[in-house]
Amino acid sequence: MRILVTGVKGQLGYDVVKELEKRGHTAIGVDIEDMDITDANAVDMVITHSMVDAVVHCAAYTAVDAAEDNVGICNKINVEGTANIAKACKKMDIKMIYISTDYVFDGQGERPWEPDDKVTEPLNVYGMSKFLGEREVQRYLEKYYIVRISWVFGINGKNFVKTMLHLGRNNGAVKVVNDQFGSPTYTADLAVLLCDMAETNRYGIYHATNEGFCSWFDFTCEIFKQAGLDVPITPVGSDAFPSKAKRPTNSRMSKEKLTANGFHKLPSWQDATARYVKLLLEEEEK
Numbered sequence: 673m674r675i676l677v678t679g680v681k682g683q684l685g686y687d688v689v690k691e692l693e694k695r696g697h698t699a700i701g702v703d704i705e706d707m708d709i710t711d712a713n714a715v716d717m718v719i720t721h722s723m724v725d726a727v728v729h730c731a732a733y734t735a736v737d738a739a740e741d742n743v744g745i746c747n748k749i750n751v752e753g754t755a756n757i758a759k760a761c762k763k764m765d766i767k768m769i770y771i772s773t774d775y776v777f778d779g780q781g782e783r784p785w786e787p788d789d790k791v792t793e794p795l796n797v798y799g800m801s802k803f804l805g806e807r808e809v810q811r812y813l814e815k816y817y818i819v820r821i822s823w824v825f826g827i828n829g830k831n832f833v834k835t836m837l838h839l840g841r842n843n844g845a846v847k848v849v850n851d852q853f854g855s856p857t858y859t860a861d862l863a864v865l866l867c868d869m870a871e872t873n874r875y876g877i878y879h880a881t882n883e884g885f886c887s888w889f890d891f892t893c894e895i896f897k898q899a900g901l902d903v904p905i906t907p908v909g910s911d912a913f914p915s916k917a918k919r920p921t922n923s924r925m926s927k928e929k930l931t932a933n934g935f936h937k938l939p940s941w942q943d944a945t946a947r948y949v950k951l952l953l954e955e956e957e958k
Contacts, residue, residue: 673698673725673726674697674698674700674723675697675698675725675727675728676702676718676719676728677699677702677727677730678730680702680730682829683827684821684826684859685731686827686828687828687859687862688728691860691864700724702718704731709731709749709757710753710756711756712759715756716760719764720764725766725767727757727761727768727769728866728870729757729768729771730771732802732805733798734798736915736917737915740796740916743797750798750801751801751808754770755808758770758808758812758816766815767870767873768815769866769869770818770819771821772803772806772819773799773802773820773821773822774822774925775795775796775798775799775920776802776806777789777791777799778793780920782853783924784924784925787876787878787929788877795917795918795920796918797917815875817876819869819879819880821880822854822855822881822923822925823856823891823923825857826859826860826948827859827860827951832856833948833949840896841901841903843903844904845903846892846904846905847907847912848888848889848891849888849889849907849909849910849913850888850907851910852887853923853924854881854885855882855886855923856944856945858941858948860947865930865935865936869935872934876933879930880927881938882940882941883937883938885924886941887907889907892905895945898949898950899949
């Protein structure tokens with residue numbers, strides 16, 4: 673298969689291209705300098721001329737707090753850009769995999785969100801833009817996957833794991849919120865599932881994270897444990913870190929639809945964290 677991947681310079685796009693190539697597919701990784709997704713003509717030209725069988729759309733505006741002051745650019749990228757890709761996929765009659773987020777939900781309660789739960793009130797500009805992007809995909813296409821993910825970390829970019837390791841080593845003690853719950857997602861594990869999806873046609877909305885739920889505090893404890901860091905970690909409430917964009921307290925998502933439709937769930941978040949931290953430590957030693 674020939675598959676175009678947007679956002680190749682990001683954490684997820686990078687790993688999707690690696691996984692596709694590992695399977696013997698032709699992966700065409702693009703970023704803004706190759707295809708500005710807000711330019712409908714450029715998108716149409718690149719996707720048409722690439723003669724691909726599918727598009728995995730990883731590129732997005734993801735600066736959650738900055739989005740509150742930059743609604744226009746956030747929507748231009750996450751809504752209009754997604755619509756441009758969806759229209760090009762429709763024209764070529766090819767499948768599209770759109771990466772969405774737990775932020776489409778209102779973040780209340782404790783029950784894990786189901787893929788088919790009605791989205792009523794995203795908490796912030798970023799969450800609303802990703803939800804509107806979902807709507808654009810559904811508006812133009814029948815051959816689509818919408819895959820909601822959360823708490824992403826990967827080798828190619830900044831993320832929570834790298835930040836906490838830096839703080840733990842340099843500050844000697846850290847404070848981490850303990851009232852927001854969800855699931856970390858390791859891009860190397862997610863890439864395997866996304867490639868499985870690209871190879872099949874069991875379309876629909878899915879949730880995909882590493883298995884199990886935790887708080888950011890629990891996640892940090894596991895990160896330091898795997899890194900052999902003996903650093904005091906203090907659990908605090910979200911109000912200890914005021915932010916412009918409201919964060920969900922409940923980002924738990926049910927992944928049962930994956931197995932129901934013949935896909936494999938991702939490994940546990942603890943297993944993913946262990947493998948990722950080991951990889952980071954090995955990279956540092958080089």
